[in-house]
Amino acid sequence: xxxxxxxxxxxxxxxxxxxxxxxxxxxxxxxxxxxxxxxxxxxxxxxxxxxxxxxxxxxxxxxxxxxxxxxxxxxxxxxxxxxxxxxxxxxxxxxxxxxxxxxxxxxxxxxxxxxxxxxxxxxxxxxxxxxxxxxxxxxxxxxxxxxxxxxxxxxxxxxxxxxxxxxxxxxxxxxxxxxxxxxxxxxxxxxxxxxxxxxxxxxxxxxxxxxxxxxxxxxxxxxxxxxxxxxxxxxxxxxxxxxxxxxxxxxxxxxxxxx
Ligand code: BEZ
Numbered sequence: 001x002x003x004x005x006x007x008x009x010x011x012x013x014x015x016x017x018x019x020x021x022x023x024x025x026x027x028x029x030x031x032x033x034x035x036x037x038x039x040x041x042x043x044x045x046x047x048x049x050x051x052x053x054x055x056x057x058x059x060x061x062x063x064x065x066x067x068x069x070x071x072x073x074x075x076x077x078x079x080x081x082x083x084x085x086x087x088x089x090x091x092x093x094x095x096x097x098x099x100x101x102x103x104x105x106x107x108x109x110x111x112x113x114x115x116x117x118x119x120x121x122x123x124x125x126x127x128x129x130x131x132x133x134x135x136x137x138x139x140x141x142x143x144x145x146x147x148x149x150x151x152x153x154x155x156x157x158x159x160x161x162x163x164x165x166x167x168x169x170x171x172x173x174x175x176x177x178x179x180x181x182x183x184x185x186x187x188x189x190x191x192x193x194x195x196x197x198x199x200x201x202x203x204x205x206x207x208x209x210x211x212x213x214x215x216x217x218x219x220x221x222x223x224x225x226x227x228x229x230x231x232x233x234x235x236x237x238x239x240x241x242x243x244x245x246x247x248x249x250x251x252x253x254x255x256x257x258x259x
Contacts, residue, residue, distance in 0.1 A: 008044055008070040021194065022047045022104035022133070028188075028256060029131045031056040035099040038123060040089055040116075040132075041106020045071030051102065052082040059094075061087040062106075090115035097125040101132075108135035111168045113175070117182045124259040130184065136191045136253030137171040142239060143232075143248060147209070147216055150231035154224055166215050175253060184257030194250045204246030205233055 026047065031037055033055035039048040042060030044067055052058040058081065062068050071084045090112050101120045110116055120130050170178075176186045198204030206229050209217065217225050233241075240247050 008066050021196070023050065025102075025104050025131065025133045025254070026050060028254070029100060029102050029129075031100070036096070038094075038098045038101045040101055040103040040120070041109070042071060042084065043067050043106070045075045045084060047102075047104055048084070049075040049077075049080070049082060052080040057081040058083070059098075060084045061089075061092060063088050089119065092119050092123070094123060098123055098128060099125060100129045103130075103132040103134070105134055107132060108139065108167045108169055111165060113168055113170065113178055114182075117178055117184075121182045121184065121259060126259055128259045130179075130255070130257040130259070133252050133254045135167065135169045136251050137169055137174075139167075139169040139251040140249055141251075142236060143205075143208075143213075146232045146235035147213060147228070149235060150228045151216070153231055154220075154227060156220065156224070156228075169251075170253065172253060172255075175255060179255065179257045184259060186255060186257050188254070188256040190254050192252050192254070194252050195247045196250045198246045198248055201244050202246075205229075205236065205240065205248075208246070208248055 029037075029051070031051050031054045035056045037051055037056045037058045039051060039058060039060040042048045042062050043064075045060050048058055048060035048071065052075075060068075060071055060082070061084070062071070063086065065086050068084050068086045075082060076084070089106070089110055101123055107113070107116060124130065172189045172191050176189050179186050198208050200207055209229055209232065217228065220228060236246075240249065
């Protein structure tokens with residue numbers, strides 16, 4: 001049975017693309033020695049550790065205790081200035097302020113964007129930068145449409161399952177406006193299509209659904225879950241499966257804001 005808790009082993013084994021693509025975002029962050037950096041929504045800590053390897057002082061936070069436990073087990077190292085803590089992106093606060101807040105593939109999980117933006121702003125030093133990437137408008141649209149169609153086929157009422165209540169995939173206009181309202185200077189914002197190959201061949205889409213669409217699937221019985229996954233695969237095969245590999249129709253928003 002699928003629940004809404006993170007399976008950190010499945011996450012690390014089958015979803016390495018989450019932080020592999022994030023490495024590109026590190027160039028945009030360009031961490032410097034001795035800078036203090038907050039990694040917001042750090043997951044199991046792969047990118048947090050990479051930032052720390054540059055000589056920066058890094059704190060990784062995530063709302064999920066299992067993710068933080070795994071991050072600590074993976075990466076705590078006396079040679080790095082690196083720490084991890086459980087914290088909620090909508091309400092965190094620390095004694096000292098940061099030179100930069102970095103976030104990869106996390107903010108789409110939190111529909112209450114304004115609360116997050118306020119915390120980020122308050123956590124930065126004046127002149128500090130916010131560098132983030134996450135799902136933008138239209139992200140995984142074909143997967144969501146197929147999933148909703150499959151739920152309808154079993155007469156499951158998905159009307160109440162508004163995507164906007166589960167995830168936050170904003171347009172550039174929406175997100176940049178929120179940042180500016182908070183006081184950020186938005187110096188960079190792009191929306192880019194990034195079709196992303198899923199690992200594990202035939203099982204790629206199923207793994208993705210189990211990991212990332214559990215908020216839909218956890219309301220179903222085990223039999224219904226199986227059927228919905230199967231029907232969703234059939235619906236998406238013509239567009240997202242090629243030469244034995246599944247892809248997800250990712251669309252990313254990337255932003256840099258200065259306090
Ligand atoms: C994403 O990384 O784009 C994503 C994550 C969870 C649900 C949907 C999309």
